[in-house]
Amino acid sequence: MNTSEKIPTLVFIPCFSGAPWSAEQLAPYGDAPTRTLRLPEGVDDMERYADYVQEVVADLDDWVLVGDSFGANIALAVATRRPKGLRALVVSGGFAANPVTSKSWKAVMRAIGKARGPFYRQLTLRAHAHRLASPFDREGQVYWSEARSRELFLENTPAASFGARVRAAMTADYVGVLGRIQVPTLILTPSHDVLIGEDASKVMLAGIPDAHEVVLPRTGHMFRFSHPVGYADAVQDFLTTVPTTSPTAGQAARA
Template structure:
């Protein structure tokens, strides 16, 4: 077996995979990454399977030979699913507020989530999105570089997420389970965790840390599940700090 060490001639492209809203990361959220190569994706509509989302992302970045997946919340589950396929060119994995399998273990909450996912019309706009925004909230949302609120979370979904797509993504999140294949992730992985997250809970990061061989966790104090939105500079600083500490070379083995 011959092993070649190739020095990276440029920075890897940061591929940003969005949350359940499906809307691509905004210019405000991307600005702290400066001149780094970036690609912000929008999720396809009406898809209810994480593997199909992973296939979509894989196709969308097929032209990249050196990249980092940055997935937030639902997007973290998509990034994780793609990483288990060991795609060529993947240098590192960033998972924020994410999970390997549905973190909701309460049967009543699961039933409520499925009911919320089926809401349409005013029931979606007035009831489902208000309930979801409440679960996303934390006491620290107003303290960040971009003060956030439940109203802003609801507006995010109102403006960019059709009810059918919201429901499909809820179903995808409830049925995804990558716990048994976490060992297939073979790249350095940062698990970026807010200090307060009612939606995801504490066990999600512990499961990923236990299953991914080269994973570390950074907990950002006084942040909540929406920290990508409320604390974009703090979030980006953690990502950039982690990537700056990674080796500047990549190894490729050819039999």
Template sequence: MNTNETESSPTLVFIPCFSGAPWSAEQLAPYGEAPKRTLRLPEGVDDIERYADHVETAIADLDDYVLVGDSFGANIALALATRRPRGLRALVLSGGFAANPVDSKPWKALMRVVGKARGPLYRQLTLRAHAHRLASPFDDNGQVPWSEARSRDLFLANTPATSFDARLRAVLTADYVDALGRVRVPTLLLTPSHDVLIGENASKVMLAGIPDAREVVLPNTGHMFRFSHPATYASAVKDFLDALPTTRQGADA
């Protein structure tokens, strides 16, 4: 086997949040001409490994890529990265977690109950409560003013109640803490300064467990910073990518 260095621009693979909706053109635009790919999450899936299977299949044709996962998508990206897939050059995890970040047993129990809501209860109770947990004081001051109403609309348009419930069960059972050491690529933990939903301990766990991880906290942002601050978010990602080696090791038989 002979090794050779090959220059290339990795494809940026953007993995959706809990809503399941692909990243929008508005959120992808700040990355300019970089090769990009996004996808919609499958419906009704209640296991993170199966979401990782879905992503792995969708990018099977790529031999050089960076996974960029936001929130729930960060957990999916992390799950895939622990498999050490061929072609993965780097990892970006924003507002993510290695295991269910909710410590309170009463809140966990409430999450299970809320997830079972259907019809008007889902639309009026579950989604309003979830949008409230996603909110921050900085949402309306970004490049794209955001609000609880816009978060709720995002889920109304993209997330059936059965999928919300299934993804909630996936969150409650996900645990990659013991597998963090298997991630062997440079990793950026992109963290908002205000995040009621995830909390500050989640990034600390990943920072301690992933060998080549670094954290950037974006001031005056909340959990929905990919939506409210797309340019600020993309700038941090691009700074990280610009610092990566410009060549990668390839193998020829």
């Protein structure tokens, strides 16, 4: 990206917790214009999340969408609509369809999505934090741990919203429409991800026409939190390769 050209707004979509990206995570992007958001509560349909994101960016005419984990699935949903002004797409630790194929794990997901009260706080969130963890979480620029992941959800995610997002993640499937995404796409993948697995990025890489993958070594699913500088460096390196005009500019007028 030519620095003399207009810099697009970087729009950051949160993970499953729903919490907006923090100042600590946005700081490595320097003076680039940024925008983040909190996910709406109690929504169990990925298309409705995509509707909300499009409301948030309605005033922008040049923007890049960056979605992490659950937010990556939302970002894919938005990008398949080819919204006006979308210049590029970044998805990290994400999936085009529910990456859990095991019937037993699907049953567990449904069960934990229904937990409330102490069962949610003490069982669901501890189990979820354990699935998010990797051996590399404590090696990054920010100390991270299972306890910090659980705290993130305790502070930001009501049990009803956790359950609603489980239902959204289990039912959303964009594999068949990935070809509609017509912007340069970075698939940013941690080297260790028990929650999502190895196949999810392969599906996106095969389905999105102008996509490439970068695997960050010695990182886990929570690398946006534990390795914010390395994560941002990968995003910014990608943006230097992106054309200075949006492929979606003027599409709405031609529709």
